[in-house]
Amino acid sequence: MITFRILKKALRSRARLGIMATPHGAVETPAMVGVATQAALKCLTNDEIPLTKTQILIANTFHLHLRPGEQLIGRAGGLHKFSGIPVPLMTDSGGYQVFSLGFGRDTKTGKIAKTAHKDAEASVGRGAQPKNIKITPDGVRFHSPIDGREIFIGPKESIRIQQKLGGDIMFTFDECTSPFVSRSYIEHALRQNHRWAENSLKARSTDQALFGIVHGSRFRDLRRASANFINGLGFDGFGIGGDLGDVTQEKRTMINILRWTTPLLDETKPRHLLGIGLIEDMERIVKEGIDLFDCTEPTRAGRHGIAYTRAGRIDLSKAIFLGDKKPLDPQCSCGVCAAYKRNYLAHLIRAGEITGLRHLSFHNLYFFNSAVEKIREKIKKGRM
RNA sequence: GCAGCCGUAGUGUAGCCCGGUCUAACACGCCACACUGUCACUGUGGAGAUCGCCGGUUCAAAUCCGGUCGGCUGCG
Numbered sequence: 001m002i003t004f005r006i007l008k009k010a011l012r013s014r015a016r017l018g019i020m021a022t023p024h025g026a027v028e029t030p031a032m033v034g035v036a037t038q039a040a041l042k043c044l045t046n047d048e049i050p051l052t053k054t055q056i057l058i059a060n061t062f063h064l065h066l067r068p069g070e071q072l073i074g075r076a077g078g079l080h081k082f083s084g085i086p087v088p089l090m091t092d093s094g095g096y097q098v099f100s101l102g103f104g105r106d107t108k109t110g111k112i113a114k115t116a117h118k119d120a121e122a123s124v125g126r127g128a129q130p131k132n133i134k135i136t137p138d139g140v141r142f143h144s145p146i147d148g149r150e151i152f153i154g155p156k157e158s159i160r161i162q163q164k165l166g167g168d169i170m171f172t173f174d175e176c177t178s179p180f181v182s183r184s185y186i187e188h189a190l191r192q193n194h195r196w197a198e199n200s201l202k203a204r205s206t207d208q209a210l211f212g213i214v215h216g217s218r219f220r221d222l223r224r225a226s227a228n229f230i231n232g233l234g235f236d237g238f239g240i241g242g243d244l245g246d247v248t249q250e251k252r253t254m255i256n257i258l259r260w261t262t263p264l265l266d267e268t269k270p271r272h273l274l275g276i277g278l279i280e281d282m283e284r285i286v287k288e289g290i291d292l293f294d295c296t297e298p299t300r301a302g303r304h305g306i307a308y309t310r311a312g313r314i315d316l317s318k319a320i321f322l323g324d325k326k327p328l329d330p331q332c333s334c335g336v337c338a339a340y341k342r343n344y345l346a347h348l349i350r351a352g353e354i355t356g357l358r359h360l361s362f363h364n365l366y367f368f369n370s371a372v373e374k375i376r377e378k379i380k381k382g383r384m
Numbered sequence: 385g386c387a388g389c390c391g392u393a394g395u396g397u398a399g400c401c402c403g404g405u406c407u408a409a410c411a412c413g414c415c416a417c418a419c420u421g422u423c424a425c426u427g428u429g430g431a432g433a434u435c436g437c438c439g440g441u442u443c444a445a446a447u448c449c450g451g452u453c454g455g456c457u458g459c460g
Contacts, residue, residue: 033421035422037421037423037424038422042422042424058421060421060422062423063422090421092421093421095421096421096422097421097423099421100421100422100423101423105423108427110419111420111421112420114418144423146423171421174421176421213421239421244420272421273421274420274421275420276420276421277420278420281420293420293421294420294421295420295421296419296420296421296422296424299422300419300420300422301419303424303425304418304424304425304426305425306419318415319414319415349425352425354425356425
């Protein structure tokens with residue numbers, strides 16, 4: 001079980017400062033959740049996790065089910081004993097893979113579209129199915145990316161797997177929707193997601209926390225209905241999921257979705273915005289009442305040669321940095337910026353050295369977590 | 385000195401025997417762009433070789449023939 005205590009509410013926004021206590025430690029919120037899909041913060045050792053100011057991680061049900069399998073992790077005593085990870089763990093339900101391996105893959109889009117949505121074009125109508133998976137009333141039939149075998153995951157299966165994995169916080173199995181679906185599709189998917197939320201709750205038989213996920217895409221009435229419905233089911237916390245509009249008007253739709261929903265959710269429980277958290281998004285979503293968010297950006301960008309700095313992103317694979325003797329970010333107090341310069345890091349990245357990926361991942365996590373830390377300070381000092 | 389093998393983008397190779405479908409392929413590298421509940425040390429795209437050089441045969445040569453230069457190996 002978890003407990004959530006709000007230490008302070010911001011005066012000028014819906015931001016909250018809190019502490020979430022879990023069986024594996026406490027988390028100061030707002031917090032960024034590091035993404036550890038395969039029960040590893042990619043490129044980093046367990047010792048390094050706290051050094052990046054990472055307080056909590058999220059692992060993935062779909063991926064761990066495929067490999068090594070929840071039975072093996074269960075026999076090892078659960079994710080914490082199996083991995084030795086020294087911070088609390090969440091498990092994502094596999095619902096995101098319904099999107100990333102489904103419509104997301106078909107249309108090569110993310111959950112925030114890069115172009116404005118036009119209802120007339122590229123809309124997926126009610127009853128449509130993605131090319132490579134099949135969404136049924138009881139769950140989703142996937143094909144394993146490893147060996148092609150069919151994998152069925154629904155709410156019951158996901159909860160069963162997540163209970164074997166033994167994370168501190170579980171999520172309900174849902175269908176993460178695409179930004180390019182029609183209203184009629186979303187109406188149907190919402191009813192299904194609500195039923196799956198109820199079935200996830202019924203399937204739970206441990207004292208692990210379970211977060212229910214609010215859906216409704218870009219539609220105000222559907223988002224509000226979903227927030228009310230999910231709020232009424234008695235979850236331990238909330239996820240805000242599904243597609244979040246597009247990048248136009250500085251992601252206005254995403255912020256609107258939070259404005260429509262967070263005021264309807266039990267304020268004593270934590271709210272997690274699923275899959276969001278670029279530096280530019282952080283303060284805005286916290287101001288709308290978000291306590292937790294997870295984002296692959298710091299680690300993925302790091303592995304792709306990108307470092308975050310106060311002056312913006314820099315791509316260390318560019319030859320120009322071979323002549324740059326500055327640290328990644330001159331104002332950063334992380335171990336990487338203390339020990340290494342851009343020229344050497346650029347060399348490591350260009351040479352494909354694994355430590356280069358480690359250094360950038362470490363720095364980016366520290367950079368992101370420091371930004372969240374500053375936001376907590378602002379709330380504490382009443383400046384938000 | 386003789387014989388054999390080899391010489392194709394920055395690098396390593398495929399194609400050559402059985403000329404046209406080679407406006408020359410692949411891998412790595414290079415350049416650009418992308419990446420928000422990670423199928424992700426990934427993905428997409430681009431630039432880059434007139435096929436060692438000269439000549440011949442042919443309607444047509446990276447491909448056949450002669451010469452030549454360079455490399456490797458063997459024999460002397």
